Amino acid sequence: MNNILLLEDLPEIRAWLKSLVLQVFPTARITECSRVADALMQVSSGPRFELALVDLGLPDGSGTDVVAALRDNQPEAQSVVVTIHDDDEHLFPALQAGAYGYILKEQSREQITEQLTRISSGEPPLSPSIARKVIKYFAEQAKPQANAMPEVSLTERESEVLLRVAKGFTLPEIGVQLGLSRHTIADYVKQIYRKLNVSSRAEAALEAQRLGLFRR
Amino acid sequence: MPPAHAAAPRLPAIQTHRRQASGLVTLALALLGLLLAGMAHAQAVVRPVTSAQAVAVAEGGVPDWDKARTVQLPHEWDGQWPGPTGLAVYRVSVEPQSRDGSLVGVLIERACSSAQISVNGHLLHQAGRMAEPVARQCQEPRLVAIPAALLQTGSNTLEIRIKGFAPGEVASRTRAGGLSTVRIGPHHLLAQDSRLRDALAIQLPEVLSGTLVLMGGFMFVLGWFHRRQSYLAYFGALMVGWAVLLASAWATELPWANRSTELMLASLFGFIVLAGIQFMMRYTGNRLRWVDAGLPLQCGVLALSLVAAGPARLSLVASLWTAVLAAQTLAAAWYTIDAARRRHPEQLWLMVPLVGLLGAGLLAELVAVQLRLDVRLAQLAQLIAPLALIGLGLRLVQQYGRALQSAEQGRAELEVRIREATAQIERNFAQLAELKVEQVTERERKRIAADLHDDLGAKLLTIVHTSDNDRISTLAREALEEMRLSVRGLTGKPVRLSDALGDWRAEVVSRLAQSGIEAEWQSPSDDDVPQTLSARAFVQTTRILREAVSNIIKHSGASRCSIRCTVTEEDFQLVVQDNGKGIPVELDGRLDKGHGMASMKGRAKQLRGQCLVESGPGYGTVIRLTLPLEQHVTSA
Numbered sequence: 001m002n003n004i005l006l007l008e009d010l011p012e013i014r015a016w017l018k019s020l021v022l023q024v025f026p027t028a029r030i031t032e033c034s035r036v037a038d039a040l041m042q043v044s045s046g047p048r049f050e051l052a053l054v055d056l057g058l059p060d061g062s063g064t065d066v067v068a069a070l071r072d073n074q075p076e077a078q079s080v081v082v083t084i085h086d087d088d089e090h091l092f093p094a095l096q097a098g099a100y101g102y103i104l105k106e107q108s109r110e111q112i113t114e115q116l117t118r119i120s121s122g123e124p125p126l127s128p129s130i131a132r133k134v135i136k137y138f139a140e141q142a143k144p145q146a147n148a149m150p151e152v153s154l155t156e157r158e159s160e161v162l163l164r165v166a167k168g169f170t171l172p173e174i175g176v177q178l179g180l181s182r183h184t185i186a187d188y189v190k191q192i193y194r195k196l197n198v199s200s201r202a203e204a205a206l207e208a209q210r211l212g213l214f215r216r
Numbered sequence: 217m218p219p220a221h222a223a224a225p226r227l228p229a230i231q232t233h234r235r236q237a238s239g240l241v242t243l244a245l246a247l248l249g250l251l252l253a254g255m256a257h258a259q260a261v262v263r264p265v266t267s268a269q270a271v272a273v274a275e276g277g278v279p280d281w282d283k284a285r286t287v288q289l290p291h292e293w294d295g296q297w298p299g300p301t302g303l304a305v306y307r308v309s310v311e312p313q314s315r316d317g318s319l320v321g322v323l324i325e326r327a328c329s330s331a332q333i334s335v336n337g338h339l340l341h342q343a344g345r346m347a348e349p350v351a352r353q354c355q356e357p358r359l360v361a362i363p364a365a366l367l368q369t370g371s372n373t374l375e376i377r378i379k380g381f382a383p384g385e386v387a388s389r390t391r392a393g394g395l396s397t398v399r400i401g402p403h404h405l406l407a408q409d410s411r412l413r414d415a416l417a418i419q420l421p422e423v424l425s426g427t428l429v430l431m432g433g434f435m436f437v438l439g440w441f442h443r444r445q446s447y448l449a450y451f452g453a454l455m456v457g458w459a460v461l462l463a464s465a466w467a468t469e470l471p472w473a474n475r476s477t478e479l480m481l482a483s484l485f486g487f488i489v490l491a492g493i494q495f496m497m498r499y500t501g502n503r504l505r506w507v508d509a510g511l512p513l514q515c516g517v518l519a520l521s522l523v524a525a526g527p528a529r530l531s532l533v534a535s536l537w538t539a540v541l542a543a544q545t546l547a548a549a550w551y552t553i554d555a556a557r558r559r560h561p562e563q564l565w566l567m568v569p570l571v572g573l574l575g576a577g578l579l580a581e582l583v584a585v586q587l588r589l590d591v592r593l594a595q596l597a598q599l600i601a602p603l604a605l606i607g608l609g610l611r612l613v614q615q616y617g618r619a620l621q622s623a624e625q626g627r628a629e630l631e632v633r634i635r636e637a638t639a640q641i642e643r644n645f646a647q648l649a650e651l652k653v654e655q656v657t658e659r660e661r662k663r664i665a666a667d668l669h670d671d672l673g674a675k676l677l678t679i680v681h682t683s684d685n686d687r688i689s690t691l692a693r694e695a696l697e698e699m700r701l702s703v704r705g706l707t708g709k710p711v712r713l714s715d716a717l718g719d720w721r722a723e724v725v726s727r728l729a730q731s732g733i734e735a736e737w738q739s740p741s742d743d744d745v746p747q748t749l750s751a752r753a754f755v756q757t758t759r760i761l762r763e764a765v766s767n768i769i770k771h772s773g774a775s776r777c778s779i780r781c782t783v784t785e786e787d788f789q790l791v792v793q794d795n796g797k798g799i800p801v802e803l804d805g806r807l808d809k810g811h812g813m814a815s816m817k818g819r820a821k822q823l824r825g826q827c828l829v830e831s832g833p834g835y836g837t838v839i840r841l842t843l844p845l846e847q848h849v850t851s852a
Contacts, residue, residue, distance in 0.1 A: 010674055016681040057670055084673045086700060106680050106696045128718040167714075168721025168737070170729065 004028045005052035007039045007066055008082065009059055013105065017053060017082065020109060024116050025051075036061035043069045049077040051120060054099070056083045056090055064094045071098030071197065080119050088129045096200035100124045100193055123171075123186040124193060131165035134196055141199055152199040154192065161188045244603075248596065262323075262401030262409070265289060269307040270395075272298030273377075279305045290326070290588070293393035295382050295528075303346075303379055306395050310335065310362065310372040320362045321403030322374060323410055325591055326396035328354035329474070332377040335366050346379040348473045354391050355465045355595065357413040361403050374398070381474055385527050387482035387534040389585055391464075396591065416595045421465040424602040428459035431609045438616065447498035451612060454491035455605050460484055462602055465595075475527055482522050482534040486515040489541040493548040499566075500556045507548075566611060573604035665703040672699060697762075701755045708751030713788065713845070716754050717745070717781060723758075724765050728777055731769045733794075739781040747783065747845045756819045757790070757843065760827065763812045764792045764839050772796025772837060783845075787825070790841040799831040816841075 004021060008014040011034070018030055031046060033039040036058050043049075043066065052070055054063035067079045081094045081102040091102055101124030103115050115125065138154050154162070157178075164174045175185045270291065271284040284307070291306070298304040310320070322333065330351040333341040341360045344351020366372075380393020399406060432455025439449025464481055490511040497503060518537055525533040549571045556564055577600030584594035676699065679692035717739045728735040749757070768777055774796030782789045799813070813829055816839070820827035825843035 010678060012678045012682050013674075057666075084669060084677055084696065084700070087704065105677055106693050108693075128722045129715070132715060132718070165722075166718050168718035168725065170722065170726050172729075173725070 002027070002029060003047045003049045003051075004030045005033065005039065005042060005046075005049045005054075005066075005070075005077075006030050007033045007036070007053065007058070007063055008055045009034045017105075020112060021053065021116070023109075024113050024120075035059065036063065036065055039063075039066045040069055043073055048074055052077055052079045053082045053103075054079055054094075056081060056085055056094060062093075064097050067094050067099045068097040071201075078120065080116070086127075088127075088133045091130060092133050095130065095193060096196055098197040100190065101126075122190060123182070124189055126165050126171070126189050126192070128166050128168050131162045134192060135159070135162050135166060137196065138199070141203070152195050152202060154195060158188050158192050158195075161185060162192060244596075244600065261405055262399045265308050265398040265400060268376075268395070268398070271305050271307075273301055273303035273305060274299070275301060277303070281307075289398060290396040291394055292588075293380060293382060295384055298393075302381055302393065303377070304393070306376045306378070308374045308376070308398055308400075310367070310374045310400060319403040320364070320367070321401065321406040322358075322360045322362060323399040323401075323406040324358045324360075324376065324396060325399075325413060326354060326394065327358060327376060327378050328380050328391065328393050328395075330379045331358065333358065333360050334375045334377075335362050336368065336372055337375075338366050340366075344468055346377075349470055350379050350381075350474055351468050352391070352464070352470065352474070352477065353468050355417040356468065357410050357417060359403075359406055359410040374400075382528070384529060384531045385474065385478065387478045387530060389531075390594065391478070392531075413592065416592055416599075418466045420599055421462045421602075424599060424606070425459040425462045425466070427606055428455045428462065428602055431606060431613075432456035432459060435609060435613065438613075445616060447495050448612060448616065450491045450495040450498060451609065454488060454495055455609060457484055457488040457491055458602055458605055461488065462598070465598070475530070478530055478534075479519070479522050482530065482537065483515070483519040485534075485538060485541055486518040489545055490515055492545060496548055496552040496571075500552045500560070502552060502555050566608070570604060570608050574601050577601040577604065661706050665706055668699055668703050698759075701759060705752045705755035708754065710748040710750055711754040713745045713747045713749055713783065716749055716757070720758065720761055721779075724761060724779060727765055727769065733768065733774060734776045736776070736778040737781075738779070740783050745783050745788075747788075749845075753823050753843060756823055757841070760816045760819050760841055761790065761792070763816050767799075767812065768792075768794045768796065768837075771799070774836065785845075787842055787844045789843075790839075792839040792841075793836065795836045798833045798835050798837050799829070 004025065006014060006017060006021065008017055014032060014034065018032065021028060021030060028051075029047075031042055031049070033042060037060055039054070049070070052066070054066050056063045063081065063083075067081070070077045070079050079094075079097075079099045081091065081099045082105055083090065083102060084105050085091065086104055094102070101115075101119045103112055103119075103125075105112075107115075119125070138159075142153060160178065161174055164177065165171070169177070171185050171189070172182055174180075175182050178185075266289050267286055268289055268291070269281075269284045270287045271279045271281055273279050287306075293304070310322075324331070324333070330344045330346050330353055331342075332339060332346065340362065341358060343356065343358065344353050362374075376395060376398070378393060378395060381391070383389060383392035386392050399409070432452040434452070435448045436452025436456065439445050439447065439452055442448070461481065461484055464477075470477055493507065493511060497507060521537070522530060522533055553564060553568065553571070577597055580597035580600065581594050583589070584591075584597055673696060676692045676696040680689045680696065683689040683692065721737050721739065725735045725737055765777075768774055772794050774794035777792065777794045780789075780791045780793075782791075816829075817827045820841055820843065823843050825841065827842075828840040829837065830840075831837040
């Protein structure tokens with residue numbers, strides 16, 4: 001890890017997070033921001049980031065915008081939401097915008113470093129309530145509509161994983177149940193996040209077109 | 217009045233009107249048949265006197281019988297005879313007595329305008345004043361009984377003294393001076409005849425006058441207050457006018473001179489024609505401004521011209537005016553009928569019988585008078601027009617009533633609709649208000665939640681990660697979790713029990729796994745749990761479960777933990793069992809407070825459930841949580 005973006009408005013927490021990140025990635029260069037506007041500027045003109053830790057509730061806006069900007073400008077960067085909001089109402093938009101998982105801030109240093117390591121190695125977390133929301137989202141996308149949607153749908157296996165997560169099974173448990181390795185399960189989860197983002201972007205574009213924002 | 221409005225109620229009434237018209241005709245025929253039968257009977261015995269000695273009376277009042285001449289009865293005065301006094305005496309000889317010894321009577325159908333009857337110089341009868349204002353008794357049949365004592369064996373003289381007017385001085389020929397045939401015979405036979413004649417000439421006109429005035433007045437008021445039905449007012453005026461006209465048959469003693477009465481009666485025609493034409497026009501929805509203005513003007517001109525014409529030429533001028541008015545009426549009738557035929561043919565069923573019957577009545581009267589037919593024919597004919605008017609009036613009132621009824625019905629329907637709409641609006645408003653309250657509450661909750669997160673949450677978080685004291689940072693972390701759950705309880709929607717079980721399972725199993733404790737979770741499949749939990753129940757249960765798991769991790773030293781969840785119709789039960797060392801009992805017999813048992817029980821109690829803890833050293837711990845379920849079943 002070379003360049004890491006850290007967006008957090010509280011100085012103490014930002015410092016704490018920075019020390020934590022340095023613990024996991026000792027050689028990383030960390031770009032600290034406390035406002036959405038700063039972060040957006042960094043995303044458009046700053047270095048290429050590999051990882052971004054983004055707080056959601058900020059004084060001048062929502063971190064979701066930064067996640068979306070990263071997705072557009074630096075698709076190779078991994079956005080991770082760092083938040084005290086654990087409810088899907090706050091998290092889901094960020095996931096739709098392209099975040100690859102989330103970390104709850106009040107967890108202990110050990111928990112967070114472990115999660116950070118997992119996310120950066122390609123094992124994003126997925127809670128039952130988020131899984132339910134994803135299931136519902138794709139079920140609605142599958143409904144016949146007047147607008148032709150680009151075909152983004154979940155595979156059977158992905159759906160299976162989502163359903164089991166929704167019922168409260170942990171990812172290792174699901175791996176055992178389906179006879180798959182934890183890496184394969186993690187790949188499914190990543191695919192689910194990716195498809196959620198692609199489908200949401202297509203939906204947003206279609207909505208914008210419908211409203212006449214784009215002309216062909 | 218818009219034509220469409222006038223036409224609306226008339227369609228269904230056509231049949232009714234046909235029946236009315238045929239009923240009237242039947243009635244008239246029956247009446248006529250009865251009269252003729254009575255006449256034939258009387259004529260069998262009664263002797264009609266068809267000639268008399270007549271003498272004009274000069275200023276002195278004493279008739280000069282030398283100048284007498286024989287006249288044929290009925291005798292009508294002309295412009296010269298009997299001259300300016302308007303007084304004449306007729307003399308007829310009477311047989312001494314009847315053949316069967318019954319009372320002898322004299323019946324005079326018509327002695328116009330006022331008469332004295334005497335036998336052998338004895339005055340037997342005088343009904344009204346013989347000088348101005350002269351009694352107007354032209355139509356009144358006079359029956360006089362002749363006492364046998366007055367009759368001499370030889371020749372008896374019946375003298376009839378008449379005060380009347382020249383034809384030129386009266387507007388109608390029926391009121392010119394003259395004497396009809398004199399009938400002499402048995403009194404009882406003549407009385408029968410007289411009763412019939414009286415009914416025809418006096419009583420029926422009286423009754424009809426009264427009826428016309430009542431109905432006309434009623435309709436006038438009705439039309440006056442409902443300007444859209446102004447034709448009713450004109451029809452009412454027409455009826456009242458006709459009632460006055462008809463009153464000339466029976467109103468005998470008037471306080472003013474003949475000339476004033478005649479002027480009034482002649483002018484009355486103008487008014488009647490005004491009302492009639494306006495009625496026809498407005499009824500069919502044809503309103504012409506110049507007619508509105510012209511007709512009253514014509515009335516004035518008519519009255520003035522009559523006054524200007526002078527006493528002798530009254531009849532002539534009145535006749536001219538009658539012709540003019542008749543022509544106007546015919547023209548107006550033709551105009552309205554033609555207009556109605558093109559626009560509302562259904563109105564003809566009312567207009568044609570009216571004009572036809574009125575016209576027929578007036579024509580019959582005119583013919584009877586001009587051809588000097590039996591006076592009773594003219595009297596009968598003059599009843600036809602009022603009867604037609606009354607029939608028509610009834611029909612108009614019926615129409616009005618029906619229109620009123622339908623309007624009332626429409627109003628009632630409208631009222632019902634308004635009530636319904638009002639109720640709907642109120643319902644909508646209530647719903648809207650409820651929705652608004654919900655929205656405001658929701659917004660306020662969200663604001664509070666956001667504030668808690670952003671301010672309190674941020675500060676607690678800072679404490680969590682900056683405090684050197686582990687206990688403080690743990691407490692702050694717990695406080696943060698509590699706060700988040702509180703916010704969720706504040707803002708959350710009801711949670712499906714199956715979803716809640718998923719969340720709990722994920723949390724409990726992963727926490728236990730992290731602590732190296734083997735976890736076993738049993739819960740019913742999704743299909744068996746359609747119930748929902750309120751956000752509050754979900755949050756409190758989450759806290760209880762979290763506390764229980766924390767206790768196991770921190771204090772129990774257990775290696776295995778099983779969680780069983782069972783759901784019944786009314787409640788659900790969570791049983792958390794571990795194989796640890798159990799909770800030590802304090803000296804006072806209570807379970808260790810530090811393990812949060814009291815708060816778990818308190819939370820369960822808040823939800824109207826219970827939390828039982830069974831524990832003993834070496835036996836592990838069993839926590840049984842039972843909570844009632846909401847009775848409604850979610851459809852999702």
